[in-house]
Amino acid sequence: MSELAYICFVAVAVLVFIGLYCLMTMKNLIKLLIGAEIVAKGVSLALITAGVEKNNIMLAQSLAITFIVVEVALVAVALAIVIGIYKRKKSLDIRNLNNLRG
Amino acid sequence: MNIYILVALILFSVMAVFLRDLLKSAICLAVASIFLAVMFFRMGATYAGVFEVSVVAGLITVLFITVIALTNDDAKVPENKWPIIIFPVALAIFIIFDIWFMNKFIILPSKALPLLAQGEKFGDVLWGQRTFDLLGQIGVIFAGVFGVFAFFRRKTDE
Known part of the structure; x- marks a missing residue:
């Protein structure tokens, strides 16, 4: 593994960690989507890094x-759902979304 | 240089998570996308870089800002303090573990895939080698569009 791939994969793991930490600890629905976006950034970087490492950048x-x-x-769909929830609940707090809890 | 770009990417991602103002969080996310696109350009992935700048840093940021504008200040959610306090320690422990774990793989030689012919263009790969999964990609786009339509559908008299 090249040095570039090494630092990129370390960064990928850190980005996924930050995103998952956000998903686990935050209560705001928009913040949760931001966390999912950060995980997605990590995955994109992993794809491109793997392409560079395997000398197949076009496919990557x-x-x-x-x-x-x-x-x-x-x-787009998740933000539409967020707006729908906000119209109904007047709040973006995920703790208010426990109506289905048995 | 690459390491500075990656550090900036991680820094802006952390700011996007922990800033209290959602608008500033969305802008930090866009800046992180721009750093990721710069990294793509430096790695030779120009098409992916262009998509990252135009779609992720542009379109998704616009969507986030629109939603933040539509959900006004009444929607502020009180967050717990402890995730912000624990995060630096958790991140430091994770980075140490990550570097230690990845060191095992740095000695492995990378095997290049003999897949592409010399001089093959991006369009050849996108439209030639990947055919049916592009139909899936088009399906995903339509699913997104119809999903948004479904959530904003007006009530009819029926």
Whole structure:
């Protein structure tokens, strides 16, 4: 593994850690989406780094672009859900979303 | 230079998580995307870099800012203090573990895949080697569009 790949994969792990930490500890719905975005950044960086390392950057780029498209669709739908929740509950706190708890 | 860009990327990601103002968080996320795009350019992934800047740093930031504007100040959520206090320690422990773990792999030689012919273009790979999963990608785009439509559908008289 090259030095570039080494530091990139370390950064990937740190980004995924930050995103998961955000997802586990934050209570604001928009902050949770920001956490998911940070995890997605880590995954994009991992794809491109693997492409550079395996000397196949074109395929890695096409996969990264697909991943970015999926990410945009996810964020668009999730933000629409957030607005729907806000209209109903007048709050972005996930602790108010426990109506289905049995 | 690469390491400084990655440190800036991580720093802005941390700021996006822990800043109290959501608008500043969204802007920090956009700046982190720009640093990621710069990293892509430096690694030779120009197309992915362009997508990262235009779509993630541009479009997604606009979506975030629109939603933050639509949900006004009444929606401020009180966060616990302890995640912010614990985070530096947890991050430091994780980085030490991460570097120690990744050191095992640095000695491994990388094997290049003999997949691409010399001089093959990005378009050849995107449209030639990947055919049916692009249909899936188009399906994902439509799923996103119809998902948003479904959530903002107006009530009819029926």
